[in-house]
C-alpha cells in the first residue's frame with residue numbers, strides 16, 4: 001500500500017451510484033425547500049379550513065412553526081448532502097470525517113450523505129442526547 005492519502009473504500013461504480021443518489025436527494029430537498037418557503041410566504045392567508053378571524057400581531061401559527069422546523073431540517077440535510085458530494089469530488093467519500101475509518105457500505109446505501117461511521121454517530125447522538133452545550 002503506497003497510497004499517500006486515504007481514499008474512498010468504495011469502488012468507482014459504488015461511488016457513481018452514491019453520487020446519483022446524492023444529486024437526486026439534493027434536487028428533492030431544493031424543491032421541498034422552495035415549497036416550504038412558499039407555504040411560509042402564504043402565511044395565515046391560506047389556511048382555509050381553520051380560518052381564525054382577528055388574530056392580530058402577526059403571531060406565528062403552529063403551522064408556521066412546523067414549516068420552519070421542516071425548513072431547518074431540509075437545510076441541515078441539504079448541507080450534509082452538499083458536503084458528501086464534496087467528499088466524493090475530493091475522493092474521500094465513505095470515510096468517517098471524525099475518525100477516518102471506512103463507513104460501512106450498507107450504511108451508505110441507506111444514508112448516502114453519512115459523514116460519520118456508526119461508532120462516531122453513536123457518540124455524537126449520545127452527546128446530543130445529554131446535550132450540555134448549546135450551539
Ligand SMILES: [Zn+2]
Nearest residue numbers: 096099117120
Ligand atoms: Zn468514525
